[in-house]
Amino acid sequence: MMSIRNLHARVDDKPILKGINLEISAGEIHAIMGPNGSGKSTLSSVLAGRDEYEVTNGEVIYQDQNLLELEPEERAWAGLFLSFQYPVEIPGVKNVYLLKAAVNAVREHRGLPELKAADFLKLVREKLKIMQMSESFLHRNVNEGFSGGEKKRNEILQMQLLEPKLALLDETDSGLDVDALRIVGEGINLMRTPDRSVLLVTHYQRLLDIVKPDFVHVLIDGQIKLSGDFSLAQRLEKEGYEGIELA
């Protein structure tokens, strides 16, 4: 699905990613853990195409394409989805406009017919139910005045509508209470299929208890220092990152 090779990136001349290597195959869930400032969010931003990061070395091959050459919207058309750590508020644009425009833009580039209003609304209502969101969210402005938990649920709602092939979830668990964490976690689990992969960035094990990863990687100072299975996340929860750095 995606192959990250020796990826280096910097922001304002400050190197952040210093040689990331990672292989993600179809159907796999990978978790990236690591201390603050290790480059976790930078990795997902670079993969989604945020332009304030400069890639200085390395490559990312996504489904036989050079991912780094694509515009952010082209990445979305190709099946990449980023759930933002801090979802952006857009006062003046109703959520439902964004959702419908996004769904049909992605469908168009996948060779699918445009969803008509009635079909779209039927679909979006189904997904709202899964995310336990009321219909009023459709008519509120994008993320404006949403609580932290509502914003994250809105991100997963978008993911469900856009049906990506590879989802990058950047600290989707941060700022969630126990109930919201369960709803978001189960929302992600519903998306698990043999041909869909997830790269999940998190600080804590608690989301991983719901969304069981196949692989766990520890990112420290811009490099993956250690990889393992779910037991690595459990070890980190007990020992912290310091033990890893010493190892």
Next chain:
Amino acid sequence: MNGLHTLLTKSERYSAKDALQKGLPSKQVESWKYLPSRTLNKTKWVSASHRESAGFVLHGGRFANLPLCDGVNTSTNSSLNSAEIARLANLASAHGFSSAQDALNTDCLLLEVIKLAEVRIDLCRLANDAKEAGFATVVIRVGEGAKLLLIEQFEDAPRSQPNLDSLRILVDVSRNGEMKHLRFQTANDHAQVFTEIDVDISENGHYNLHTIDFGAKLSRTNIEIKLSAEQASTKINGLAVTNGSQYHDTHLAVEHRIGDTQSAMTFRNMVDGKGEATFNGRVLIEKEAQRSATKQSVGNLLLSKTARVNPKPELEIYADDVTASHGCTVGSLNRNELFYLKSRGINETDARAFLQYAFAAKLVELIEDADIRELVESRLLGELKHGELISELKESVNV
């Protein structure tokens, strides 16, 4: 001889001599320094002619088909009271252009909304012909406890040469009275539109203005509001969408003369092409105006490298117990917001249109009259490059 001088007779020129010597709008006068006055000062203006039309209109400096509704009395300037005459004289003395407006005024209408009446008046400002200039004044009395909704619209008939339309609106809101004033300026591409709004508000009176500028080559709106008694309040919302080589200018001055008065102002300027927009918002809180509250928010969105805005919020406070806030931003489209939309598969062009729409939409949503709100919205979508996606979305999913 060019400019407004051409319109004055010899004796008028003599009486307006001071004004003309002060000069018509020029870069030397602070409040006019950004206004491109070349067309105004170089055109050989002629007095405007008047044509027959339906509805309450202003054309060629004359009002026609005066509103005949219950609760409204109309008469001519002979019925003005001494306070109104003094206020008009005061307006005329402000600067060269206002003196010319006074000297060239051809029609003065008095509209009186009687005590406790509730009325709506629709005024259409018709386009003057090529090189024609029209000057008129309307004096509005909103009686005690009366409610007036004034909707001011413009005919946007195409013109190939400059035309000038000037209107002074003098308003007196009595105790417990309320005036809502909605301006939707869509004048033709060559129009020079001048509007002078002077409002005095009494105890527990309210004046709400919603002013929307899309049209005209040049539009200048001067708004002066005096909160003269306790619990008088005003709310002013403005949106100017400036494109091509248009110039939109709003000068606003709110005076809190007495305690327990409130004002709130929200303005948005969206400027593209070689357009230029000026916003000057001055709030004065006098020493006696304790416990007054004012807030001002001005947003400016620049969409091209050649677009220009001149925002100037001013707050002058002499009282020590007031609540005052003001904020002013100037910027281009937010990169973070653009990235968010693009990461959802929305292309750059549509994403930009979305954000431009969003910037202006807040001011459109606040328009209470549903029909006018629809008109403004469709004009806004038409002005946006690639607003089709939003139009389509609005039609399809507004359930």
